[in-house]
Amino acid sequence: MIESCTVAELEQLELNLLLKTIQERYGHDFNDYARASMIRRVKKYMETMGVSHISDLIPLFLHDGRAFHRFVKSLSVVVTEMFRDxxxxxxxxxxxxxxxxxxxxxxxxxxxxxxxxxxxxxxxxxxxxxxxxxxxxxxxxxxxxxxxxxxxxxxxxxxxxxxxxxxxxxxxxxxxxxxxxxxxxxxxxxxxxxxxxxxxxxxxxxxxxxxxxxxxxxxxxxxxxxxxxxxxxxxxxxxxxxxxxxxxxxxxxxxxxxxxxxxxxxxxxxxxxxxxxxx
CATH class of the missing domain: 3.40.50.150 (Vaccinia Virus protein VP39)
Structure with a gap:
């Protein structure tokens, strides 16, 4: 009998596969980024690309370097202000x-x-x-x-x-x-x-x-x-x-x-x- 996975478990599995793909294809290691933050950022990027699953990004990043580099840029938070705090x-x-x-x-x-x-x-x-x-x-x-x-x-x-x-x-x-x-x-x-x-x-x-x-x-x-x-x-x-x-x-x-x-x-x-x- 095949054990079922929760949505969260599937997302973690998909994220692991995506990060492994990124590391092998481009040499970027994002495995030590906080997982919750990475999931949020990946999902935000998915919205811009119109895809439904994290795993949908794997073939995209494999074959489209520009799409990957746009994703990397999205990881850097640029929202700030003068004399913040x-x-x-x-x-x-x-x-x-x-x-x-x-x-x-x-x-x-x-x-x-x-x-x-x-x-x-x-x-x-x-x-x-x-x-x-x-x-x-x-x-x-x-x-x-x-x-x-x-x-x-x-x-x-x-x-x-x-x-x-x-x-x-x-x-x-x-x-x-x-x-x-x-x-x-x-x-x-x-x-x-x-x-x-x-x-x-x-x-x-x-x-x-x-x-x-x-x-x-x-x-x-x-x-x-x-x-x-x-x-x-x-x-x-x-x-x-x-x-x-x-x-x-x-x-x-x-x-x-x-x-x-x-x-x-x-x-x-x-x-x-x-x-x-x-x-």
């Missing part, structure tokens, strides 16, 4: 920046920068604190489309009210409009801020250490990884941090089970801001 930026301003001010040159890495709004928020904060000229910001993501948007620094004006509210709550001391020019129904970030940011494609899953940084911002990226992949990414970040460097991750993310937790002291565990200990 303003209390985090306020704490960075009050607790982290005073330490950064003591350094002659400051290197900052935004890992998983998406479309760039939080990167430019950091540049604004550093400008107001008088140290932007001493800073180099590296902003990376594996989604080339998101990076193109970030490099342009052009965003829809419909979100300005939210950006301004976040900015004020983060301790901003000027008018946020001082940092952009208006373009009909959009805004363009000032070139002074843009020239301090270097954008590059980098994948936390497959790529290596990214320099020696005084501050690493990696917010709302790890939640899409399982514990094994989180630990791998966090070890890469730990190796990229200079002694006494700072790390800021997302509010919903946790270092509790990571190997690097013992290397970090709290600046604010509630806000997920940490500082690397001297080994």
């Amino acid at each position: 303003p209390d985090v930026f306020k704490t960075l301003r009050e607790e982290v920046v005073p330490v950064l001010k003591t350094y002659p040159f400051i290197k900052i890495w935004h890992a998983g920068c998406a479309s760039g709004q939080e990167v430019y928020s950091m540049a604004i904060l550093l400008e107001e604190e008088g140290i932007l000229d001493r800073c180099q910001i590296y902003a990376t993501d594996f989604n080339d489309d998101a990076l193109k948007t970030a490099k342009k620094g052009i965003y829809q004006a419909e979100n300005i009210a939210l950006y301004e509210k976040n900015y004020r709550l983060s301790g901003g001391s000027r008018e946020l409009s001082d940092y952009w020019v208006s373009l009909y129904d959009a805004i363009k970030i000032n070139s002074r801020l843009m020239e301090k940011v270097t954008f590059a494609n980098h994948n936390l899953v497959t790529d290596g250490v990214f320099g020696e940084m005084n501050l690493v911002m990696c917010r709302n990226v790890l939640i899409y990884f399982n514990e094994q992949l989180q630990d791998r990414a966090l070890n890469l970040i730990d190796e990229s941090l200079c002694p006494r460097g700072f790390l800021c991750i997302g509010r919903r993310e946790n270092l509790k089970f990571s190997q690097i937790r013992k290397n970090l002291e709290d600046v604010s565990n509630r806000l997920r801001i940490y500082r690397k200990c001297i080994s």
Whole structure:
């Protein structure tokens, strides 16, 4: 007698087959992405392709490289905003920046920068604190489309009210409009801020250490990884941090089970801001 499977069990079986196909056909290993998140993203992509079953994507990806690469791009979340979680930026301003001010040159890495709004928020904060000229910001993501948007620094004006509210709550001391020019129904970030940011494609899953940084911002990226992949990414970040460097991750993310937790002291565990200990 053939045992029946639940819908959830069938989905997991189909997903396993799909991921194996992707790995063998393209060399991309997504097995350590959080399964629930991967199922949601696959289903969302299925809607755009008009297919009913996860397994329907297997022949599609086998024979259509463009369809696969569109799927890969869909895995990178690009929804963000300026000064997102303003209390985090306020704490960075009050607790982290005073330490950064003591350094002659400051290197900052935004890992998983998406479309760039939080990167430019950091540049604004550093400008107001008088140290932007001493800073180099590296902003990376594996989604080339998101990076193109970030490099342009052009965003829809419909979100300005939210950006301004976040900015004020983060301790901003000027008018946020001082940092952009208006373009009909959009805004363009000032070139002074843009020239301090270097954008590059980098994948936390497959790529290596990214320099020696005084501050690493990696917010709302790890939640899409399982514990094994989180630990791998966090070890890469730990190796990229200079002694006494700072790390800021997302509010919903946790270092509790990571190997690097013992290397970090709290600046604010509630806000997920940490500082690397001297080994």
